[in-house]
Amino acid sequence: PAIIRRLDYRPPDWLVPDIALDFDLDASATQVHAVLSIVRNGTHDRPLRLEGDGLLPVEVKVDGRTLGPEEWALDGGTLVVPLNGQSHQVETRVEVAPDSNSKLMGLYASGGLLCTQCEAEGFRRITFFPDRPDVLSRYTVRMEADKSRYPVLLANGDPVEKGDLPGGRHWARWTDPFPKPCYLFALVAGDLACNADRFVTMSGREVALGIWVREADLPRTAHAMKALKDSMAWDERVYGREYDLDVFNIVAVADFNFGAMENKGLNIFNSRYILADPETATDLDYDGVEGVVAHEYFHNWSGNRVTCRDWFQLSLKEGFTVFRDQSFSADMGSHAVKRIEDVRILRAAQFQEDSGPLAHPVRPESYMEISNFYTATIYNKGAELIRMMALMLGWERFRASTDLYFESHDGQAATCEDFVRAMEEGGGIDLSQFRLWYEQAGTPHVRAMLSHDPATGTAELLLEQAVPPTPGQPDKKPMAIPMRVALFDPASGRHQGDQLLMLTQAKQSFRFEGFSSAPILSINRGFSAPVIVETNRSQADLAFLSAHDDDPFARYEAMQQLMVNVLIGRIGGQAVDEDAVIAAIRDTATDPQLDPAFVAETIRLPSEAYLGDQMPVVDPDAIHAARDALQQRIGEALEPLWRDIHAGTKANAFSLSPAAKGARKLRNIALHYLVASGAQDGPQIAFAQFHEADNMTERQAALATLANGASDEREAALDIFYNRYRDDALTLDKWFQTQAFAFHPNTVQLVADLREHKDFTLANPNRVRSLFGAFAGNQWAFHHRSGEGYRLVADCIIALDKINPQTAARLVPPLGRWRRFDEARAAMMRAALQRVLAEPGLSRDVTEQASKSLE
């Protein structure tokens, strides 16, 4: 397959200021009539090229005249029409079949609905068009359909007209006054019920809000509606951004390749990010709904009003929008806990990506298939870049810069460079070296050595940075790394102020005066830079920080590092002091000043995957054994505490208040340690929680705890859960996911059996992710020494590629991490990738991921 390069960018040959689309909708045969007004862009004699994917023109007209078959050509899928004038009207007619569209790109059917997904390149599966984000058009959309089957007809923008037709049919017309790239086009037709509400904007305009779902799901839409209104108000208050249309609609669909899509005025969502009620959604699910609703809403400015010039600029909208949704969620809940969660996700997904064969810069240089670049690097590392700029500028100047960015690029297709320049201008700062964050892949390593001279009372902090080589980038330049640090006086337990140090050289030292005794280093506070920090801090220093650091992230980090050191020591066969960890956990868990949600985050052991990341060669079995043993020791040593917490956090009635959510989080950790202790009654207590819970947060946590062991309660709980939720797809996903993610010696076999379960299907991406996505993230099980885990995932990729290549390609990266494992495992992982690559007719999506993974 061809490789697309960033530096090959050329402005479009033809612009399309206006497009009128007419859909005659039908599940098996939809007619699409498109009328494009086109204008030659610049002086050239190149023909009009309209991309198509799987389309055959039924008719092509130019300025009202039907062209003969010799007057146009198909080049690959692209329709090529030579034209003489400066501007023309070009019409095409095609037919598409939504119900056989299993890729879920373009116009497809999902549970009786017809809906679209165009980003990145799905519009070309609907009609012929210059499918690139820098061609912005005003859309008019007419839809016609059977009225009983598709009573609701929605598209972008505002509804303008509708009417009935003979034969039980009806029609509707929508127009979107804002020029937009075709990836933001959307329509939905179906039998949907609406949760209708309204929002009055800061300038007093009334917006009609609608969340459209199946009738039976209406009671589960309240949280999403609240999140939408909160997001609208937040973007006005924090960024001064007002909504710009008279309606804002969201539709939930069951079959969706990712989380949701920000189509102008008509967001389309994976139903898992809309539907929530206490019976079926965990607190994490509730937070997911809030975060994704906000994310898609925020795209209205960061993405839609200002869009991307080309797909290499994807992080322009995604990194910025993730930063915005993270800040919003922090404001809605706890800043400390949100930062911890976000860093955990970054480390689990992005650091792994950045250290493997698929590492790429936040602004990539090339791709084969753009769908493969909706990555943790573009999204989450991209958000960290914005966060660092905000930190360096300070909020006021950052806000002035975002205002400048929005004002100067409104209605345009912009670049990451445009954003950085707005930060420079609005913030009065030079970001020349900072731009390397967009160019260089790989996670920087920072070594921090603090020394102290009692004679002069001087502390010296030596910082050294190194960016590891990544594919295509063997040598790296030093980056500009903002490091928030504080030096603690161990006697008083206080520091003299938080400082922002800019590390800009490979090696740099910073002096601090006035320390009669050696201070303790708190570094990368708030996780100010997305780097890996190594320090010369002792376990005693870390224990001190875990009790005293006033930066919640640094406090959490100290505790995690304390645990990591013990676990890695234990794996390496060293004598380690587990009691320090146990004491620190006890002190944290019994500190009445602390937020229970923060406590729960902090006393949790680092994941097996994170421990693997700390080792030169990942040893999944040794990691599991060490972590399991420490968990048991913590459970045993503090058993009365776990019993107390578990009993003391039981609520009388369900609430979504931060306090209630925090209590549930802590309760679940306590249950987990209690069961891990091996206490005789552990499984009964877990089963009782499972049975009595009035909410899914406690029920699923109890199920997950039981799923790790081999008790009678395990089987009983799984059966009950299945029977209770078998007809609720989103909740049944949890049944698959919990088993695939369990620490159970037979997980590989269980997953193989679940694949044959009557409720498993490759046609639904959520179901696939619940089983295989979760399994591939279960380090101990996936990397089972038999290699069976690799075989299962490779089989799934091969089968799924024929149905849905985009979702299949998402399962490849776990196999690509073979360099991190012992030779026996690495050989089996490579063999699995080779088997995938040998498959005839493999998609471009999987080909790119699998071949890069073997390089």
Ligand code: B3K
């Ligand atoms: N912009 C979409 C992602 C589309 C993914 C296409 N492969 C959702 C989001 O990031 O908001």
Ligand code: ZN
């Ligand atoms: Zn996004």
